[in-house]
Amino acid sequence: MGRERRFPVRWLLTASLIAMSAAQAQAQQSGPDQPKQTAFEAIDRNAKQIAEIGDAVYFFAEPGMHEFESTKLLKGVLEGAGFSVELGGAGMPTNLWAKWGSGKPNILIASEIDALPEGSQTPGSIPRKPMVPGAPGHMEGHNTHAGVTAATVFAVKQAMEKHKLPGTIQLSLGPAEEALGSRPFLVRAGYLNDVDAVLIVHIGDNFATGYGPQNYAAISATFTFHGKTAHAAVSPWEGRDAVDAVQLMDMGLDKMREHMRPTARTHRSIMNGGVQPNIIADLGRIWWFVRDASAQAAKENFDRLVKVGEGAALMTGTKMDPPDVVASAWPSLGNRPISEAIRKNMESVGLPKWSDEEVAFAKEFQKANGFREVGLATSLPPAGPRPQSASSNDIGDFTWNVPAGLMQFPGYAPGTVIHAWPAAVTPTSSMAHKGMVAAAKVMSASAIDLLTSPELLQKARDQFAQDTKDTKYFSLLPADAKPQLELNKEVMDKLRPAMSKFYMQVSPRFE
Numbered sequence: 001m002g003r004e005r006r007f008p009v010r011w012l013l014t015a016s017l018i019a020m021s022a023a024q025a026q027a028q029q030s031g032p033d034q035p036k037q038t039a040f041e042a043i044d045r046n047a048k049q050i051a052e053i054g055d056a057v058y059f060f061a062e063p064g065m066h067e068f069e070s071t072k073l074l075k076g077v078l079e080g081a082g083f084s085v086e087l088g089g090a091g092m093p094t095n096l097w098a099k100w101g102s103g104k105p106n107i108l109i110a111s112e113i114d115a116l117p118e119g120s121q122t123p124g125s126i127p128r129k130p131m132v133p134g135a136p137g138h139m140e141g142h143n144t145h146a147g148v149t150a151a152t153v154f155a156v157k158q159a160m161e162k163h164k165l166p167g168t169i170q171l172s173l174g175p176a177e178e179a180l181g182s183r184p185f186l187v188r189a190g191y192l193n194d195v196d197a198v199l200i201v202h203i204g205d206n207f208a209t210g211y212g213p214q215n216y217a218a219i220s221a222t223f224t225f226h227g228k229t230a231h232a233a234v235s236p237w238e239g240r241d242a243v244d245a246v247q248l249m250d251m252g253l254d255k256m257r258e259h260m261r262p263t264a265r266t267h268r269s270i271m272n273g274g275v276q277p278n279i280i281a282d283l284g285r286i287w288w289f290v291r292d293a294s295a296q297a298a299k300e301n302f303d304r305l306v307k308v309g310e311g312a313a314l315m316t317g318t319k320m321d322p323p324d325v326v327a328s329a330w331p332s333l334g335n336r337p338i339s340e341a342i343r344k345n346m347e348s349v350g351l352p353k354w355s356d357e358e359v360a361f362a363k364e365f366q367k368a369n370g371f372r373e374v375g376l377a378t379s380l381p382p383a384g385p386r387p388q389s390a391s392s393n394d395i396g397d398f399t400w401n402v403p404a405g406l407m408q409f410p411g412y413a414p415g416t417v418i419h420a421w422p423a424a425v426t427p428t429s430s431m432a433h434k435g436m437v438a439a440a441k442v443m444s445a446s447a448i449d450l451l452t453s454p455e456l457l458q459k460a461r462d463q464f465a466q467d468t469k470d471t472k473y474f475s476l477l478p479a480d481a482k483p484q485l486e487l488n489k490e491v492m493d494k495l496r497p498a499m500s501k502f503y504m505q506v507s508p509r510f511e
């Protein structure tokens with residue numbers, strides 16, 4: 001008392017500081033940071049569950065259209081967290097769509113969880129060591145997407161409930177991304193009609209986000225030729241060789257390549273190449289991927305490829321079926337205002353703190369694979385636009401229908417080449433787990449930005465209108481195209497029993 005009386009000025013100053021911090025605290029209760037804090041706490045509290053979801057999906061190792069165990073596990077996680085979950089929409093049994101809340105804004109989180117054929121690898125083993133030889137495996141780390149996205153929507157829901165934020169949060173895990181197999185069907189079925197913005201996440205070797213076209217359009221189609229069987233030595237003139245047509249189509253495309261844009265990419269697998277040499281083949285089949293920097297250019301390349309096929313049939317006296325377009329993708333279009341919001345959240349969340357062991361393992365892994373021994377990412381890449389990559393993801397179709405934020409997170413050692421088995425070494429490591437937690441924080445913070453800032457959403461809409469002014473979305477799939485449900489069936493029928501011995505017996509639930 002005496003001190004206060006003797007130093008009234010200091011007392012007043014202290015009192016005003018107390019009053020100010022109380023006002024600040026009140027402002028924060030209703031301000032944008034408090035919901036993010038709630039989301040971050042939910043994510044930190046569930047770090048173990050996030051890792052467990054990612055690891056369980058890794059060991060399921062299910063390729064496109066066979067994500068049965070993976071989606072069953074996620075359905076349990078999401079229903080346990082209060083979401084309504086639809087499995088099997090748009091005619092695809094492993095399509096997962098989860099929803100919580102009601103009304104606007106309606107924010108979608110989207111990714112994929114499929115493995116790749118022949119990617120089986122014992123996690124943590126730097127030498128090649130498949131768990132099940134010939135089996136699929138997560139050599140692109142899509143298993144981590146399961147943990148990141150489930151945690152994101154859970155954390156956003158926690159924040160919406162606690163801070164009474166209006167709106168809807170949804171999660172889409174589309175099947176068969178590796179075969180570009182589902183998103184055009186989801187668009188066609190109207191799943192995006194009420195969505196205001198979508199946030200899309202993919203594993204990478206650092207945080208990254210970009211805007212404008214970020215990758216390539218692609219069309220995947222099989223061409224089937226029918227000939228006439230004959231004895232290849234006794235009466236070859238009676239035969240018409242369907243495999244000759246396949247070869248000529250391949251050569252014809254090689255000739256055409258010189259007169260295509262430098263951005264064009266074409267690649268193929270010969271699916272039917274005859275039965276045995278002394279039988280003229282009456283069936284030939286070739287599967288093509290045609291890509292380019294825009295959907296229009298990819299379509300133009302594809303139409304030319306069809307002509308090459310027709311020419312090959314003409315030359316060989318065989319018949320070509322109409323091409324069977326089985327999958328397609330638009331380039332992913334990143335929305336600049338959303339990307340800038342994501343970037344801010346990346347800066348405030350920051351990269352994970354890597355342990356010495358994690359860095360040492362990354363260097364050992366990099367050395368063994370002939371990559372530069374740089375360890376793990378320690379600073380964010382520069383902000384701003386990123387170059388367009390030649391890869392494709394059918395999630396691109398979403399991005400021409402609603403404003404989309406695209407982001408990558410650090411789950412790999414820098415240098416890792418995906419679609420190759422070494423990429424399956426680290427997706428269950430503590431490094432990946434830390435990256436998943438950081439990714440869920442950035443994703444949930446960005447979703448909260450979209451839910452709480454009408455200005456951001458309006459800017460995103462204006463940018464989207466600008467970006468799509470001269471490019472209206474059309475489906476690259478024919479009107480009668482159906483999802484490729486038979487994809488990967490043979491290998492899964494054969495190998496699932498052996499693969500199932502590695503399944504983790506866990507049922508993670510968020511707290």
Ligand SMILES: [Zn+2]
Binds near residue numbers: 142177202
């Ligand atoms: Zn991927």
